[in-house]
Amino acid sequence: MDVQTLTFIIVGASFLLYIGIAIWARAGTTNDFYVAGGGVPPVMNGMATAADWMSAASFISMAGLISFMGYDGAVYLLGWTGGYVLLALCLAPYLRKFGKFTVPDFIGDRYYSQTARTVAVLCAIFVCFTYVAGQMRGVGVVFSRFLEVDIVTGVVIGMFIVFFYTVLGGMKGITYTQVAQYCVLIFAYLVPAVFISMMVTGHILPQTGFGATLVDGSGVYLLEKLDGLSTELGFNQYTDGSKSMIDVFCITFALMVGTAGLPHVIVRFFTVPKVRDARKSAGYALAFIAILYTTAPSLAAFARVNMIETINGPQATGTSYAEAPSWIKNWEKTGLITHTDKNGDGKMFYSGDERNEMKIDRDIMVLANPEIANLPAWVIALVAAGGVAAALSTSAGLLLVVSTSISHDLLKKTLTPDISDKAELMSARVAAAVAIAIAGYFGINPPGFVGQVVAFAFGLAASSFFPAIIMGIFSKRMNDKGAVAGMISGIVFTAAYIVYFKFVNPAANVPANWFLGISPEGIGTIGMVVNFAVAFAVFKMTDEAPKEIQDLVESIRFPKGSGEASAH
Amino acid sequence: MAFKNEGDQKAYWNENLSLLFKLLIVWFVVSFGAGILFVEQLNQIQFFGFKLGFWFAQQGAIYVFVALIFIYMKLMNDMDKKYGVEEE
Numbered sequence: 333m334d335v336q337t338l339t340f341i342i343v344g345a346s347f348l349l350y351i352g353i354a355i356w357a358r359a360g361t362t363n364d365f366y367v368a369g370g371g372v373p374p375v376m377n378g379m380a381t382a383a384d385w386m387s388a389a390s391f392i393s394m395a396g397l398i399s400f401m402g403y404d405g406a407v408y409l410l411g412w413t414g415g416y417v418l419l420a421l422c423l424a425p426y427l428r429k430f431g432k433f434t435v436p437d438f439i440g441d442r443y444y445s446q447t448a449r450t451v452a453v454l455c456a457i458f459v460c461f462t463y464v465a466g467q468m469r470g471v472g473v474v475f476s477r478f479l480e481v482d483i484v485t486g487v488v489i490g491m492f493i494v495f496f497y498t499v500l501g502g503m504k505g506i507t508y509t510q511v512a513q514y515c516v517l518i519f520a521y522l523v524p525a526v527f528i529s530m531m532v533t534g535h536i537l538p539q540t541g542f543g544a545t546l547v548d549g550s551g552v553y554l555l556e557k558l559d560g561l562s563t564e565l566g567f568n569q570y571t572d573g574s575k576s577m578i579d580v581f582c583i584t585f586a587l588m589v590g591t592a593g594l595p596h597v598i599v600r601f602f603t604v605p606k607v608r609d610a611r612k613s614a615g616y617a618l619a620f621i622a623i624l625y626t627t628a629p630s631l632a633a634f635a636r637v638n639m640i641e642t643i644n645g646p647q648a649t650g651t652s653y654a655e656a657p658s659w660i661k662n663w664e665k666t667g668l669i670t671h672t673d674k675n676g677d678g679k680m681f682y683s684g685d686e687r688n689e690m691k692i693d694r695d696i697m698v699l700a701n702p703e704i705a706n707l708p709a710w711v712i713a714l715v716a717a718g719g720v721a722a723a724l725s726t727s728a729g730l731l732l733v734v735s736t737s738i739s740h741d742l743l744k745k746t747l748t749p750d751i752s753d754k755a756e757l758m759s760a761r762v763a764a765a766v767a768i769a770i771a772g773y774f775g776i777n778p779p780g781f782v783g784q785v786v787a788f789a790f791g792l793a794a795s796s797f798f799p800a801i802i803m804g805i806f807s808k809r810m811n812d813k814g815a816v817a818g819m820i821s822g823i824v825f826t827a828a829y830i831v832y833f834k835f836v837n838p839a840a841n842v843p844a845n846w847f848l849g850i851s852p853e854g855i856g857t858i859g860m861v862v863n864f865a866v867a868f869a870v871f872k873m874t875d876e877a878p879k880e881i882q883d884l885v886e887s888i889r890f891p892k893g894s895g896e897a898s899a900h
Numbered sequence: 901m902a903f904k905n906e907g908d909q910k911a912y913w914n915e916n917l918s919l920l921f922k923l924l925i926v927w928f929v930v931s932f933g934a935g936i937l938f939v940e941q942l943n944q945i946q947f948f949g950f951k952l953g954f955w956f957a958q959q960g961a962i963y964v965f966v967a968l969i970f971i972y973m974k975l976m977n978d979m980d981k982k983y984g985v986e987e988e
Contacts, residue, residue: 398958403939406957410931413962417927420969421920425976539959543949553949571943571954581936606987608977615969622962629958889913890985892902 336480338713346516346717347493350724353512354497354505362757365502366433366736367602372507374609378616380510381600383517383721384729385412385591385617386624387463388470391517391722396697399632399639402562403573407580407853411587413618413625418592420614424601426805428610429888433602434733435595435797436741442804444881445812446746451819453741455796456595460730460737461771462789463596467730468775470723474716477666477699484776490724491772498728498735498768499761503603506728513721518623520718524702524711525627528634531705538630558633561640564648566685570633575851576843582854589860590790593798596733607891635701642704643682643690650679650689659703668693727771735764788830791852795822795859803867808885809876810867818867826859902985912983919975923968931961 333341359365372380390412398405432438436456440449468487475486497505525538533554535541545553558570568574575583591597600617601610643660645651653671660680663669670691671680682690699719702712739760744751751759796819803810803818830852833841843849850858876882887893903909934942935957942953950959980986 403954403957406935409958410935410961413965414927414931417923417965417968421923421972540948542959543947543955545949555949555951555954571951577936581932584932584936608973608980608987611969611973611976615966615973618969619966622966626959626962886909889916890902890909890983891980891987892985894987 333709335709335712338709339716342710342713342717343720346512346721349512350493350509351496353509354501357501357505357508359500359502359504359757362740362753362760364504365757365760366732366740367599368502368504368507370603371605372603374604374613375616376511377507377600377604377609377613379514379620380507381597381613381617382620382624383510383514383725384600385597385621385726386517386722387726388467388474388719388723390624390628391521392470392473392698392719393695394698395628395631395635395701396694397632398629399636399697400694401573402568402570404575404580405629405632406573407575407583407587409625409629411584412591413621414584415588415591415597416614416618416621418588419597419601420611420618422805423592423598423801424610424614425607425891426888427598427801428601428604428607429891429894431602431894433599434736434741435598435801436737437745438804439797439800439815440741440745442881442884443800443810443812443815444878445816448800448812448816448819449741449745451816451823452797452800453737453746455792455819455823456737456741457734459594459789459792460596460734461767461774464727464730464734464767464771465774467723467727468771471720471727472775473695474699474719474723477662477716487772487775490720490727490775491768494724494728494731495765495768498731498764502760502764503599503732506725506732507603509728510725513725514620516721517718517725518620520714520721521624521627521698523714524705524707525631525634527707527711528638528701528705529630532634532637538627538634542630542633554633554637558637561637562684565640565644565683566687567683570636576849578849579843579846579851579854582850582857584854586794586854586856586860587790589798590792590794590856593793593796593801594789595737595793595797596729598797598801599733599736600729607894631698631701635697635704638701638704639692639697640682643680650677650681653678653680656680657704659700662703663696663700668696731764731767731771734767735760738763738767788827791826791830791856791859792823794856795826795863799860799863799867803864805885805888808882810871811874811877813874814867814869814871817870818863821866822859822863825862826856829855829859903983908983912979912985915979916976919972919979923972926964927968930956930964935961 363369394408427438430438436449436452439452471490472483472486475481476483497509526536529535529538529541533541533544534547535544545551546557555571562570604610604613660669672689674689680689681687702715739756743759744756800815800819833852939953943951945952947955
């Protein structure tokens with residue numbers, strides 16, 4: 333069977349599985365819809381969290397990015413895993429004990445302030461939309477490349493599937509579907525990685541193959557070979573990277589803290605039965621995430637060696653363009669690979685200097701990898717199914733936060749407090765449907781800035797939610813005025829910096845102009861510091877939180893007496 | 901009141917904070933320390949086919965992160981029992 337038929341079968345089968353699960357796990361109450369009735373076992377919650385967290389970007393783009401960035405890729409590897417340590421140790425157990433549905437709920441109640449709640453709701457909605465547009469686009473790309481339908485059809489199919497199980501099942505449907513999606517995506521990621529590791533180094537585990545010698549009998553380590561190739565071709569050494577240390581530090585920190593402050597990640601810890609389970613499920617989530625995140629850098633290195641050798645040939649003199657392998661031809665059609673024969677020798681050559689004749693988009697590395705390594709057709713089909721699973725699972729989790737923010741935080745808690753449970757559930761479903769339609773629109777007509785606003789999502793979460801929640805738990809006297817002033821100044825500072833360098837004056841976006849040499853991607857770290865500083869300054873000048881709030885904070889600091897997550 | 905007395909409550913919280921602090925130091929040292937701040941010094945050391953600093957940045961720190969969460973979980977559950985504030 334050809335690749336396309338196999339892809340239809342494998343992706344189609346995975347869709348049937350997700351729909352089947354959605355029908356089995358319908359939501360009956362708002363509690364089911366928002367937090368899956370608070371009854372998800374920790375291992376499953378860990379898998380669901382992992383699938384929720386690992387987006388199309390993690391699955392499709394990350395290894396490619398690392399493959400082009402070398403050492404600097406560590407900002408993503410550390411940044412998107414280290415945040416779970418903060419979550420597990422500093423946030424999850426306390427928020428679970430607090431026992432509410434959403435992050436704005438915690439902020440609004442802890443700081444006894446509608447202003448704080450509203451600021452939090454707006455941030456949550458903005459962060460989630462930023463994210464979800466990119467996911468829908470990811471679905472579109474996978475469909476258009478592997479099923480050869482156009483991107484619009486791809487996005488519409490993706491929307492339909494997500495609509496089905498989000499609107500029907502809410503958090504309950506999403507959680508159980510995500511468990512299945514985790515299994516699909518991790519299997520799809522590991523199979524080609526193991527194959528390639530075996531081919532390049534003879535190691536079954538990509539994690540050890542990464543540090544092993546090549547199978548060609550030369551006794552040269554993979555990374556030595558890669559460093560050598562990189563230097564010859566005019567790139568930085570693979571294991572060195574090119575960003576400044578302070579920038580690497582700040583980007584990593586902003587991504588970690590941003591991760592720990594992202595509402596769709598935090599809400600996951602409201603779905604487990606107990607505080608003990610919240611701790612445990614953060615551990616499982618990170619373990620499941622680590623399987624992919626430790627494979628990615630290995631895959632990145634294998635892919636880079638394979639790609640350079642395929643294009644430049646064994647003698648490193650270039651290979652004939654007329655006889656180029658089919659993957660180059662296939663990706664040329666999508667415009668993600670281009671070849672310009674500068675010296676007119678009819679050969680392709682890839683390098684980091686003036687000899688370079690290839691333009692290769694970083695996003696294709698994972699998807700093209702099985703083809704580059706000549707793996708069987710079913711592996712390629714599997715990777716397509718994995719990419720779709722990653723995109724769908726993340727979209728669903730984000731859309732749920734959007735719909736919850738609207739129906740629960742905005743309608744129930746702010747505008748129409750006497751709404752019935754049934755009406756609230758209905759409005760959550762309508763909000764989810766509307767959110768999917770908007771996300772789909774952005775997937776089909778991506779605003780040019782999708783890639784650039786990702787820095788926003790993390791920067792804003794790092795500079796707003798994270799400090800507010802941390803102070804809410806660890807400083808029981810912190811008051812509403814301090815928290816609100818902190819959130820607003822953190823967000824304004826971070827947003828202004830990013831907007832200036834990304835939109836107002838992109839030409840100035842070079843290290844020489846950056847504050848302390850910190851790029852817009854890393855500025856959330858400083859935004860967080862600003863938030864803490866302003867919050868404490870304002871707090872010192874105003875009255876401390878009232879007695880009953882201080883008692884409330886005392887009571888979330890130990891597990892005993894945790895109930896189900898509830899609205900009141 | 902879940903605790904026997906206020907002293908217990910303070911002691912529990914302080915013990916919790918000191919555990920947090922210790923684990924976060926490890927968290928910082930393996931990622932920001934070994935993987936970023938001292939990466940060049942550690943890269944002088946060869947660890948299998950890796951430079952050690954590079955290994956921490958792209959592999960090692962992640963394994964330590966996972967271990968940290970499970971260690972925290974174990975120690976906190978024990979501490980909850982010691983103070984009698986675990987969940988039924």
